Amino acid sequence: MRWRIFTNGLIRENPVLILMLGLCPTLATSGTARDALGMGIAASFVLISSNIVVAMIRKVVPNEVRIPVFILVISTFVTVVDYVMHAFQPDLHRMLGVFVPLIVVNCIILCRAEAFASKNGIFNSILDALGMGIGFTGAILIMGIVRELLGNGTIFGRIILGEGFHKAPVLFMILPPGAFLLIGILKGLINYFQR
Amino acid sequence: MSDLGVIFIGAFLVNNIVLMRFLGLCPFFGVSTRFESALGMGMAVIFVMTMASWITWFLYHVILLPMELIFLRTAVFILVIASLVQLVEMFLKKSVPALYSALGIYLPLITTNCAILAVTFLNIDYEFSPLEATTFAIGTGIGFTMVLLIFASIRERLDLYPIPRSLKGHAIAFIAASLVSLAFLGFVGLFGIAL
Numbered sequence: 593m594r595w596r597i598f599t600n601g602l603i604r605e606n607p608v609l610i611l612m613l614g615l616c617p618t619l620a621t622s623g624t625a626r627d628a629l630g631m632g633i634a635a636s637f638v639l640i641s642s643n644i645v646v647a648m649i650r651k652v653v654p655n656e657v658r659i660p661v662f663i664l665v666i667s668t669f670v671t672v673v674d675y676v677m678h679a680f681q682p683d684l685h686r687m688l689g690v691f692v693p694l695i696v697v698n699c700i701i702l703c704r705a706e707a708f709a710s711k712n713g714i715f716n717s718i719l720d721a722l723g724m725g726i727g728f729t730g731a732i733l734i735m736g737i738v739r740e741l742l743g744n745g746t747i748f749g750r751i752i753l754g755e756g757f758h759k760a761p762v763l764f765m766i767l768p769p770g771a772f773l774l775i776g777i778l779k780g781l782i783n784y785f786q787r
Numbered sequence: 788m789s790d791l792g793v794i795f796i797g798a799f800l801v802n803n804i805v806l807m808r809f810l811g812l813c814p815f816f817g818v819s820t821r822f823e824s825a826l827g828m829g830m831a832v833i834f835v836m837t838m839a840s841w842i843t844w845f846l847y848h849v850i851l852l853p854m855e856l857i858f859l860r861t862a863v864f865i866l867v868i869a870s871l872v873q874l875v876e877m878f879l880k881k882s883v884p885a886l887y888s889a890l891g892i893y894l895p896l897i898t899t900n901c902a903i904l905a906v907t908f909l910n911i912d913y914e915f916s917p918l919e920a921t922t923f924a925i926g927t928g929i930g931f932t933m934v935l936l937i938f939a940s941i942r943e944r945l946d947l948y949p950i951p952r953s954l955k956g957h958a959i960a961f962i963a964a965s966l967v968s969l970a971f972l973g974f975v976g977l978f979g980i981a982l
Contacts, residue, residue: 615813616810663865667862667865675858690908693860768968769966769968775961776958776960776961777962780951780954
């Protein structure tokens, strides 16, 4: 039963590829595998921490003001991530730019706080957040790896497809249209295999 | 071209908020199925985006910056936008009922629109003056509306064409968005504005 809460977010209800939540960061920060991994970890950290806090305070918060309270909790952890990333990973922080503070409006996080953590205990909420976080990181990492491989011939900065390809890559994939195309194809493949 | 003109064209075409910056994708895919709803959403976004730019600019430069409370930026801005949307909704319902019924359900949806929050952050990051911030907000809002309208027309036609079963729905919409985004890539370098 508990195992199922964890695995829910991985594939069956993958937040990005099945539920179509959190599309903005998935498309915008998947230009390279490193950016994608950074965004995935940052968003997962906020997701897990906010789920824990929301599960803890779920019985004290009046029903009418729960959404503003959840948003405040989330924005607190987003500020923490913003400052920690700025201090220890300044390059990554510059690459992700405005998308670091924008984790606060990532639909996945508010959705899990509202739909799961506000109704379940702390331990289950952690499991749910872990599953959803890994699902999100996995999806964005797949996007990042494919886009970097085709658009630059590298993965995490290491040349994979040979010098020639690295000098004349499919530049299209690393530009904005490539992100739309890739997620369209991924969604099509998922629909194909789901049937 | 004056600075204001460059800011406007940059926000409107070259760095289009949806196709180049990947913001506001949820309303982009959610509301762009019919022309009228796309227009209503676009109008609501232009309105709230401009108001939010003024208020957050004022709060940041008059209160947060002098009092050294910059770390509260994320929390303050998201709360401002959420309450602003509520306030605008109540005001319009009382005094301009015609506009209220035209914007209808799109007003409350805007709270979760990451494009609004992103514009308020970018106003600060680019160190815009109030006039520049207004131009940037209006340009971004018009760019959002235009892409939404273009896309609504495309999707109304997509329904009529024989599309492979697994690509129906979101998948073909993403691929169409990729092509429109590719067309917008042609604007890069217009008046010397970089991506």
